[in-house]
Amino acid sequence: MELQESLSRLKEKIEGGMPPEFVKIMHQATRDLEASGIGDGILKAGDEAPAFSLPNHNGEMVSSEELLQKGPLVITFYRGVWCPYCNTDLAFLKRFKKQFDEMGVNMVSISPQTVANNLKIVEQQRLNFDLLRDTENTTAGQFGLKWEMVDPLKSLYRDTFKIKLDEYNGDDSWTLPVPARFIIGTDGIIKYAEYSVDYTKRPNPDVLIAELEAV
Template identity: 50%
Template sequence: MTLQARLDAFKADFEAGKPPYNVPYSVIETMHRATAELIASGAAQRALKAGDMAPVFSLPDADGNMVSSAALLKNGPLVMSFYRGVWCPYCNMELQALQAALPGFQEAGASLVAISPQTAPNSRKSMRQNALAFPILSDARNDVAASFGLRFAMQDYLVELYKSLKNDLPAFNGDPSWTLPMPARFVIGQDGVIAYAEVNPDYTLRPDPSELMPALEALKASTVGSAS
């Protein structure tokens, strides 16, 4: 089953209010409204795209060790996934799919990191719950996400909804700003140029990890070609 098929199945059950979710339709309507407004804002079209130079960054992993994009790129291409947090079931399913795809990424010579605004303890929880063998980096205040064009401020009515659902993002993130990244995937070549970019303001839509492989294979082929 593809990642999107899993996400669609979860969404259907969630929006139908099936146990254990039992979510009122008014909640679903509010989430749909917020997603539609983010799509209409054009924010995703302003994010970095394939062919752009990727920002250089250094962020702490779940154990507090600093991880540098420049250092990772010395070893090969870099696959990056920006996600919302451990509280998001769609994000957790994506992390599981990325873990399953990790051997293929490594065979292509690439490193994989996931980035979220959550605190280190929540990143450790993400890693345990999803049995991850790749690092999750904490992007405080979504500053690195902003450099990629992904950060957005949640609408006031959506903040109120999250509060009513006891989804306390300031506690998850150690940040009172109520900002999130649009979910996004990037493949960055060793020259720092983005080879693949996918940004979606609808958090229920995620590309299958296999969709990143052509970009990685092209980078690998170009490296072999330049060395011969």
């Protein structure tokens, strides 16, 4: 089964069990984010990738500069352990890790949540790659992905779904990254970029293999 098919089934199940007014708020928030023009500021192929040094799920610092000395780098931005769509995405990416290794490619995922929550999902899914802690989405912002959740979506998450981002992320910014993937060449230049303002839609990870073969 392809990733998007899994996500579509997941969306049908989740939204099918919600009151229509909740679904309306969520869909409107996605439309508003798309209309904001955030996509215009997201880095694209040919741009220089921001350098970063972030703690992984074990609290060990991971540097993009050091990773790029070993080979190309795949970066995926992950919203958090509370997001079933993102967790499904990570599970699919995990399947391609062996191929990445054989190609000499490193992969990391970057999330705003705390190190403890990153460790939680790594252990739950037995992930075979680093999940990095991006405090207040600083690195996500450098890639053009950072956005702030505001009412009524914020109230829906906090008060109804009991998803308190301030607790998950360890800060009160209520910001998230737009889900995205990048391939960075050893020269520090972005070779491939994809993003989806609609978090329920993601391309299958196998597109990364074809792109990496051209790097």
